[in-house]
Amino acid sequence: MTDTAPRAATRSRENTRARLLDAAAEVFAEVGLDAASVEAVCERAGFTRGAFYSNFETKDELFLELCGRVAGERVAAVKARVAELEAGGEFALDPTDPFQIVQQVLDVSADDRLSVLLMSEIRNHALRVPALAAAYLAQEEELVLGVTQIIDDIARAKGIGFRVSSAQAARLLLTTWEDVSVRATMAGLDHKALSRRTSEEIAKVAQLIIEPHAT
Amino acid sequence: MTDTAPRAATRSRENTRARLLDAAAEVFAEVGLDAASVEAVCERAGFTRGAFYSNFETKDELFLELCGRVAGERVAAVKARVAELEAGGEFALDPTDPFQIVQQVLDVSADDRLSVLLMSEIRNHALRVPALAAAYLAQEEELVLGVTQIIDDIARAKGIGFRVSSAQAARLLLTTWEDVSVRATMAGLDHKALSRRTSEEIAKVAQLIIEPHAT
DNA sequence: TGTATCCGATACATAGATGTATCGTATTCC
DNA sequence: GGAATACGATACATCTATGTATCGGATACA
DSSP states (O other): OOSOSOOOOOHHHHHHHHHHHHHHHHHHHHHOTTTOOHHHHHHHHTOOHHHHHHHOSOHHHHHHHHHHHHHHHHHHHHHHHHHHHHHTSTTOOOSSOTTHHHHHHHHHSOOSHHHHHHHHHHHHHHTTOHHHHHHHHHHHHHHHHHHHHHHHHHHHHHTOOBSSOHHHHHHHHHHHHHHHHHHHHHTTOOHHHHHHHHHHHHHHHHHHHBOTTOO | OOSOSOOOOOHHHHHHHHHHHHHHHHHHHHHOTTTOOHHHHHHHHTOOHHHHHHHOSOHHHHHHHHHHHHHHHHHHHHHHHHHHHHHTSTTOOOSSOTTHHHHHHHHHSOOSHHHHHHHHHHHHHHTTOHHHHHHHHHHHHHHHHHHHHHHHHHHHHHTOOBSSOHHHHHHHHHHHHHHHHHHHHHTTOOHHHHHHHHHHHHHHHHHHHBOTTOO
16 A cells, blocks of 8 residues: 555456446447447446546547457457367367367357457457557467367367368458358348358358368 | 429539548548548538538438448449450450469459458448448349359369359458458558458468369 | 545536538529 | 529537546445
């Protein structure tokens, strides 16, 4: 208490920040960052703006923190999946289906409507804000890296060969996943239909990538 | 003049609308639809808001019209390219390089920074506005159709085979193009570097699509 | 239990955007 | 060349969002 550093956040303060972030994720996804008023976010979280200005400087700061959280979650998800595969435990690969790649990739990425909207919002803003762009690209690199490892693991386990580098394959899969998610969301597909459609499309790409004369 | 229909637009009126649309394309690309005030668009166009409200009901109506214009231009570009190829005139395919597909696809899509920003903005909003979503998907279908024809033409001319349907190949090429454009823009690449990088990536995908034992 | 501090609520001041109503000018039509 | 009209500018009223300053209650701590 004698030092000048900002006071260590209390438990309730952290809780407030978390609730504001949750609310922001919803509202930003629903109406977009610029159309979302600070008031709307607070209302969704069950606070007034007093709580907001006590915890954040600006809406942009909140958004930046939210981006960090989302990125962290995605990267953590893919890393966890890699760890599972490497451990070779109960999640070890046993089906003979080489398209298990599809499932592995899909399990890594959220595919509900709001997530798609939020990701699009983040991507859109990253195009204009250099700091966000750098973070976005870095996070995507990590994702590609993770998926690359997953692909390598599966390939090794099954003796599959690829027609491109596994890194390129990973990027192609992620790109396709994002594209299909967006189009399916625009088409108004519900969660279930979205998932099905996504796995179908991803499977096609996997088929394209895998060396045909594989064992 | 005796009928009750809205007065036929005069030449100057059409000119005003066009200038407002041009300005809107710039401003919307730069700061996003929601962050762009009507005033900012008018200022960019060299008008006051009086001109705007005399020509459009709301900002959304202007945006919708802009979307239509952009979509029309893209579709027209790809159709023109198809027509050239079909006519087999001076633009006929003669290099032995099968990756001419790449050039054909790239020539169809604008790749300057502002275009990328505007397309992203449109896509982002299409996710939330059903009417926009329908238009966006329809336009993309047309683009895919056009690129499919281009691919078919080239394949026929050169006896190339594909590992997936030409329609799927077309979608994959367009998706890759968009993805690379976005990432290159985020990376701050200038127009030239963006073009080069895009063609490299597209070439990789083309390589993947083309049947390896092609003649 | 009393006190100090932290945190969110409330109240207020201000800025910016919107939409409309009105005005002035340029163009068109006879 | 005069009248009518179309079109963009101007002025105004309103609304919404923001940011800050202050207040009140809860919680921590002795």
